[in-house]
Amino acid sequence: MRFALLLLASAATYAETIFIQNATVYTVTKGTFKGSVLIEDGKIKQVGQNLAAPSGARIVDAAGMHLSPGIIDAHSHIAAGAGGINEGSVSVSSMVRIEDFVDPESVAIYRALAGGVTSANILHGSANAIGGQNRLIKMRWGKTGVEMLFDGGPPSIKFALGENPKRSGNPTPAPGGPTTVARYPATRMGVEDIYRQAFTEAKEYQKAWVDFKSGKSTVEPRRDLRLEPLVEIMEGKRLVHCHAYRGDEMLMMMRVAEEFGFRIATFQHVQEGYKIAKEMVEHGVGGSGFSDWWAYKMEVVDGIPYNMALMTSKGVMAAVNSDDAGLMRRLNTEAAKTMKYGGLTEDQALALITINPARHMKVDDRIGSIEVGKDADLVIWNKPPLSSYAVPQKVYIDGSLYFDRDTDVSSRIAKEARKKALEEKAKAQQIPPQPKKDSAPQGGPQSDEVR
Numbered sequence: 001m002r003f004a005l006l007l008l009a010s011a012a013t014y015a016e017t018i019f020i021q022n023a024t025v026y027t028v029t030k031g032t033f034k035g036s037v038l039i040e041d042g043k044i045k046q047v048g049q050n051l052a053a054p055s056g057a058r059i060v061d062a063a064g065m066h067l068s069p070g071i072i073d074a075h076s077h078i079a080a081g082a083g084g085i086n087e088g089s090v091s092v093s094s095m096v097r098i099e100d101f102v103d104p105e106s107v108a109i110y111r112a113l114a115g116g117v118t119s120a121n122i123l124h125g126s127a128n129a130i131g132g133q134n135r136l137i138k139m140r141w142g143k144t145g146v147e148m149l150f151d152g153g154p155p156s157i158k159f160a161l162g163e164n165p166k167r168s169g170n171p172t173p174a175p176g177g178p179t180t181v182a183r184y185p186a187t188r189m190g191v192e193d194i195y196r197q198a199f200t201e202a203k204e205y206q207k208a209w210v211d212f213k214s215g216k217s218t219v220e221p222r223r224d225l226r227l228e229p230l231v232e233i234m235e236g237k238r239l240v241h242c243h244a245y246r247g248d249e250m251l252m253m254m255r256v257a258e259e260f261g262f263r264i265a266t267f268q269h270v271q272e273g274y275k276i277a278k279e280m281v282e283h284g285v286g287g288s289g290f291s292d293w294w295a296y297k298m299e300v301v302d303g304i305p306y307n308m309a310l311m312t313s314k315g316v317m318a319a320v321n322s323d324d325a326g327l328m329r330r331l332n333t334e335a336a337k338t339m340k341y342g343g344l345t346e347d348q349a350l351a352l353i354t355i356n357p358a359r360h361m362k363v364d365d366r367i368g369s370i371e372v373g374k375d376a377d378l379v380i381w382n383k384p385p386l387s388s389y390a391v392p393q394k395v396y397i398d399g400s401l402y403f404d405r406d407t408d409v410s411s412r413i414a415k416e417a418r419k420k421a422l423e424e425k426a427k428a429q430q431i432p433p434q435p436k437k438d439s440a441p442q443g444g445p446q447s448d449e450v451r
Contacts, residue, residue, distance in 0.1 A: 018399060019053040020378070023062035026385060027370040028069055028347060028355050037067060039376040042398035047370055060380075065393065068350065068385040069369050070118025070377035071331050074288040074357035075241075075268050075321035077123060078328065079106035079137070079148075086125030087132060091165070091184060091194050094157060095225040096132035098122050102145035108325040109148075113139045113403040115329030116385070116392040118377040119150065119367055121357070123268070124158040126243040129165040129185065129194040131158035133229060134241060136361055138377070138397050153363035156265065157229055160243035161253060162299050165191050192252055199260045202230035239265035239362065241288075245299045247272035254283045266360045268321070270311075271303035277314035286317040286360045291334040292341065308352060309342020319357040336386040349386055 018039040026032050027047065038046040038054070053059055077085045081101030087093040102122070112120065118139055124132035134157060136150040166185050185191050205227040211217040232238035240257070244250045244267045257264050263284050267273065270287040271294060273280060280287060287308075294303030311318045320335050322328035335352045338344040344352075358368030366375050376399035383390040395403035 017054065017057040018060060018376075018396075019051075019057040020060045020062050020067060020380070021051075021053065023065050023067040023380065024384070025370060026066065026068040026347075026350060028350050029369040029371060032347070037370060037376075037378070039378075039396070039399040042376055042400070044370060044372055044374050044376050047372055060394070062380050066381040066384050066390070067370070068116070068379050068381065069354045070367065070379055070395065070397065071116045071353045072357040072368060073112070073117050073120040073322050073328050073331060073353075074266070074319045074360055075123055075323050076120040076325075076328060077125070077323070078108035078112065078120065078325050079103045079145075080122055084125065085123070086127035088125075088127040089183075091128055092130040092198050092226060093124070093128045093132050094130050094198075094227075094229040096124070097135070098124055098132060099135040099149060102135065102137060102148055104141075104143060104145045104148060108328070109139050110141050110403075111325070112328050113141055113395050114392060114405075114408070116332060116379040116381070116395060117328055118379070118395065118397050120328070121156070121241070121361060123241060126158065126160035126164040127167075128158075129160060129191050130198055130230070131160060133157050136363065139395075139402065140397055141402050150363070152366050153361050154237060154239055155229075155232070156239040156241055156361065157233065158243065159195075159240050159253070159264075161191060161249040162188070162243070162245050163297060164243065165194075188249060191249075192256065195253075195256050198227075198230060199234070199256075202227045202234065203260070206231045206234065233262050234260055236262065241266045241268055241360075243268050245269050245271045245303075247275040250276055251279060254279065254285065258283070265362075266319075269300075269323075271300045271307065273316065273318075274304065274307045274310040275302075277311050277316050280311070281315045286319065286356070287311050288319040288321050288357065288360060290323070291320050291337040305337065305341035308338045309344050312338075312344060312348060313342075317356055317359055318352060319360060320352040321357070332385050332390055333388055336388070339386070346384075346386060 019036060021036040025035050025037060033049055035049040036051040037044060038051060079102055080098055081103050087096050119136060121134055121136050123134045133155060136153060137148045138150055140148050166187055167183060185194055205224055208221040212220050229238055233240060242253055242264050250267055253264060266286040266288045268288050270289040273287040291308065292305035294300050308318045308320060320331065322331055331353045335349045338349050338352060355364055355368035358364040367377050376396055378396045379392050380394040381390045382393055393405045394401060
């Protein structure tokens with residue numbers, strides 16, 4: 001059944017052949033130039049300066065415009081269904097899956113498109129030391145949740161360190177009050193212990209299956225959906241994206257991972273990455289975080305806006321993410337800040353929201369740059385993509401147009417009229433108004449990650 005769903009997700013409906021001409025093309029990996037891009041069957045067929053449009057192609061004249069790869073948000077929680085993105089009842093929730101609850105009607109998907117975002121890694125929350133399974137999606141607005149699933153790259157899972165999994169926000173029982181204690185763990189040392197316990201169990205589970213399949217044992221092990229993803233991690237089949245802020249905890253996590261024979265793919269947030277960049281390079285872990293968020297809780301007080309540039313200068317594969325539905329629409333501006341704070345070049349800054357997150361997720365053969373053979377996930381901007389004045393005009397995913405600013409603006413009057421008509425109808429039927437999806441609470445970020 002799952003295989004059939006994945007086949008359905010990969011069966012994209014491609015637009016006609018498209019020839020985008022006269023644009024300033026930001027390939028990210030192969031320089032910037034004035035030229036054209038040919039799209040066929042949802043893929044980039046040709047990229048160059050002196051290309052001729054083939055017969056029958058739809059011509060898109062982008063004179064004075066700027067063409068970039070679609071933005072990739074390496075850390076988001078949008079469209080993950082109602083009820084939150086944490087399974088807070090246990091410390092190890094590796095059996096739960098984001099992909100089962102992708103909400104295709106979440107308006108945050110359309111708003112992300114309007115900001116030039118074409119793909120996003122939808123992560124489980126950080127209430128658990130070992131969280132649930134993540135899912136990379138494409139912003140195919142109007143499609144089903146299954147059709148939004150990205151059909152390539154290895155699966156991944158969410159880990160977390162620090163205040164969130166050790167439950168720093170839990171109230172302490174008053175003297176003489178209830179004797180119940182908070183869910184284990186309640187300390188940073190306890191979080192480390194959770195990892196050691198879980199992977200020790202996973203190694204035993206792995207061995208039991210090896211013994212059974214080799215004939216060494218005649219007793220078939222009982223399947224454990226909690227331990228299977230951990231075995232996949234140790235076998236290099238599943239990536240780990242780990243919520244982390246402090247350098248000491250990231251060092252601990254790398255040591256534990258190496259002890260059990262695997263590597264962390266990325267540290268998410270990674271505020272103190274600049275302190276341990278050398279060790280991160282040696283381990284092979286990437287750093288995906290904010291451009292300039294800090295001081296919203298105690299464990300991020302050493303965050304600095306030079307973090308991304310310093311990690312990049314030391315050889316860490318860095319990326320800028322949003323962790324917030326609002327910020328997601330301005331990731332180009334977030335990436336541009338690294339040119340001010342640290343002096344990154346335009347290509348380096350643009351890589352933070354395109355090819356680098358694709359490399360983190362092992363999908364850089366498909367998305368993240370404008371190269372022949374890759375998915376035609378492209379954004380046409382009215383200004384250079386890192387400009388504060390840049391506004392996406394057209395957004396393509398797999399060669400299909402999913403956002404057109406002219407169409408959006410021209411249809412607003414009709415949409416507003418329909419909205420008012422529906423409101424009047426609801427009022428007449430006395431239907432209570434429904435809460436907006438993906439709405440952030442006043443005065444704070446949307447994500448459970450940073451509360």
